[in-house]
Amino acid sequence: xxxxxxxxxxxxxxxxEPEKDEPVFHGDWEKRALAMTVGMGFAGKWNxxxxxxxxxxxxxxxxxxxxxxxxxxxxxxxxMLERGMVTPSELESGKLEVPAIEVRRVVSVDExxxxxxxxxxxxxxxxLEPGFATGERVRAINIxxxxxxxxxxxxxxKVGEIVEVHGCHVFPDSNAKGEGENPEWLYSVAFDSQQLxxxxxxxxxxxxxxxxxxxxxxx
Amino acid sequence: xxxxxxxxxxxxxxxxxxxDLKVKTLESLLVEKGYVDxxxxxxxxxxxxxxxxxxxxxxxxxxxxxxxxxxxxxxxxASDAIAELGFTGRQGEHMQVVENKxxxxxxxxxxxxxxxxWSVLGLPPVWYxxxxxxxxxxxxxxxxxxxxxxxxxxxxxxxVWDSTAEMRYLVIPERPSGAxxxxxxxxxxxxxxxxxxxxxxxxxxxxxxx
Numbered sequence: 001x002x003x004x005x006x007x008x009x010x011x012x013x014x015x016x017e018p019e020k021d022e023p024v025f026h027g028d029w030e031k032r033a034l035a036m037t038v039g040m041g042f043a044g045k046w047n048x049x050x051x052x053x054x055x056x057x058x059x060x061x062x063x064x065x066x067x068x069x070x071x072x073x074x075x076x077x078x079x080m081l082e083r084g085m086v087t088p089s090e091l092e093s094g095k096l097e098v099p100a101i102e103v104r105r106v107v108s109v110d111e112x113x114x115x116x117x118x119x120x121x122x123x124x125x126x127x128l129e130p131g132f133a134t135g136e137r138v139r140a141i142n143i144x145x146x147x148x149x150x151x152x153x154x155x156x157x158k159v160g161e162i163v164e165v166h167g168c169h170v171f172p173d174s175n176a177k178g179e180g181e182n183p184e185w186l187y188s189v190a191f192d193s194q195q196l197x198x199x200x201x202x203x204x205x206x207x208x209x210x211x212x213x214x215x216x217x218x219x
Numbered sequence: 220x221x222x223x224x225x226x227x228x229x230x231x232x233x234x235x236x237x238x239d240l241k242v243k244t245l246e247s248l249l250v251e252k253g254y255v256d257x258x259x260x261x262x263x264x265x266x267x268x269x270x271x272x273x274x275x276x277x278x279x280x281x282x283x284x285x286x287x288x289x290x291x292x293x294x295x296x297a298s299d300a301i302a303e304l305g306f307t308g309r310q311g312e313h314m315q316v317v318e319n320k321x322x323x324x325x326x327x328x329x330x331x332x333x334x335x336x337w338s339v340l341g342l343p344p345v346w347y348x349x350x351x352x353x354x355x356x357x358x359x360x361x362x363x364x365x366x367x368x369x370x371x372x373x374x375x376x377x378x379v380w381d382s383t384a385e386m387r388y389l390v391i392p393e394r395p396s397g398a399x400x401x402x403x404x405x406x407x408x409x410x411x412x413x414x415x416x417x418x419x420x421x422x423x424x425x426x427x428x429x
Contacts, residue, residue: 005331005332006330006331007330007331007350007353007354008330008331008353008354008357008358008381009354009357009358010350010354010355011354011355011358011359012354013349013350013351013354013355014351015351015366016346016349016351016352016355016363016366016367017346017349017351017366018344018346018366018367018413018418019344019345019346022344022345024267024268024272024341024342025268026345027238027239028239029238029239029241029242029243031264031268032242032243032246032260032264033238033242034263034264034267034342035260035261035263035264036242036245036246036249036255036260038263038309039255039259039260039263040249040254040255043254052331052332055332056331056332064350067345068333068345068348069238070238073238073241073242073245076245077245085252085254086248086249086252090248091244091245091248092244093244093248094243094244094245094247094248095247095248095251096248096251096252100252100253100254103254106253106254106255106256106259107256107259108256108259109256109258109259109261109262111259112259112262112263112266113262113266116262116263116266116308116309117307117308118307118308119307119308119309119310119311119312119338120309120312121312121313122312122313122385123312123313150331150383150384151383152330152331152381152383154330154357166313166384166386169313169384169385170385172384186384186386188386190378193357193358193379196357196358197357197358200358201358201359202358202359202360202361202362202377204376204377205360205376205377205378205379206376206377206378206379207357207378207379207381208378208379208380208381209381209383210381210382210383210384210386211383211384212384
C-alpha cells in the first residue's frame with residue numbers, strides 16, 4: 001500500500017535532530033510497549049510481515065504524528081482486536097470480559113533468554129536457481145499493491161545493478177497476507193542516486209536496496 | 220518548521236501519562252488472559268536496556284580492525300563471525316558488514332520502518348526511526364550528515380543501504396590513525412554507535428572520554 005511509511009526521497013520533514021545522550025527508553029511505558037510487542041509475537045497469531053502491515057496501515061495522520069512506541073501499541077491492539085484476542089471494551093477496562101483464545105506459546109521467564117537469542121531467521125532452502133546474477137542490470141517493476149510490499153516507491157521503474165545474491169528469503173508480500181512464505185531469492189541492487197531522483201539528488205552516491213526476485217526484471 | 224513536526228512534539232510530551240495508563244491497562248489485560256508472563260516481559264526489557272547495545276558492535280569493529288582473519292570471516296559470513304563473540308538474536312539473524320575506506324562511506328537506513336541490527340547495536344535511537352532521517356538520507360545524505368556534524372571529503376562516494384529486507388547492515392568505520400598498538404578493548408572505545416550506522420566517524424584517540 002502506498003502509505004505514509006514509505007518515506008524514501010521525501011523532503012518535507014525538516015532536519016534530523018539527534019538527542020544527546022539519548023536513553024534507551026523515554027519512560028517506563030516504552031519498556032512495556034516493547035516487551036508486550038515482542039512477547040505477543042510468540043503467541044503465533046501473526047508473523048513479522050503481518051505486524052509491519054498493521055502499523056503501516058494505521059491512519060496516516062496517526063502514523064505521522066505519534067511516537068514510535070505509540071504506533072507499536074496501536075499496531076498491537078489492532079492485531080489482537082482483528083483476531084478476537086481482546087475486545088474494545090476490555091482494552092478500555094483492562095479486565096477480562098471474554099475468555100482468552102488459544103495461543104501457540106507463552107514464553108516463561110526461564111525460556112525467554114533463549115527465545116530472544118534464537119531470533120527468527122527468514123532464510124529458506126532454495127528450490128530454484130537464482131534468476132539474476134551479480135553484475136546484471138535489472139529494473140525494479142512498477143507495482144502499487146493494496147497490501148504489504150517492501151519495494152519502496154522511490155525505486156519502482158528504476159534501473160540498477162545486482163551487487164549481491166543473498167539466498168532465499170521469506171517473501172513479505174504474500175507472508176503479510178497469511179498466504180505462505182513463498183521464499184524467493186533476495187538481491188542487493190545498487191541504484192545511482194541521480195537515476196532515482198534526477199539532477200536534484202546529490203551527485204555520485206549509490207542507494208542499495210534489497211529486492212526479492214519478483215520485484216525485478218531484466219533491463 | 221512544519222505542523223507535523225510541531226504536532227508530534229506536543230504529543231510526545233503532554234501525553235506521556237496517558238500512555239502510562241494505556242499501557243498498564245493493556246498489560247494487566249494480557250496477563251489476566253494468560254497471553255504473557257509479566258516476569259518474562261521483564262527479561263525482554265532487561266535484555267534490551269542493559270545487555271544488548273552498541274558495545275557489542277564496538278567489540279566486533281575493534282576485533283575487525285585488529286585481526287585480519289576475523290575481518291575476513293566477517294566478510295564471508297558476518298552472522299557467524301558476530302556469533303563467535305556471543306552476539307546473536309532478533310534483528311541480527313542475517314548480518315552483513317560494509318566497510319568504510321578512504322573515498323567510500325556507507326550509511327544505513329530503513330526508509331520503510333525501523334529495521335536495525337539489534338544484536339550488535341541494541342534498539343535504534345529515535346532519530347533513526349524519524350521521518351526526517353528515513354526520508355532524506357537516500358536523496359541528500361551529505362546534508363543529513365552535516366546535521367550530525369560530519370563533513371566528508373568532496374570526492375568521497377556515499378553508499379546508502381536501505382534495509383528493505385531482513386538483511387541487517389553494520390558499518391565498519393575507518394580505523395583512526397594514532398591508535399597503532401591499542402588493544403581491542405581500547406580500540407572499542409573509539410567506536411561510537413553512530414560510526415556503526417554511518418552517521419558518525421570513529422573517535423580519534425584524543426577524543427576518547429576519560
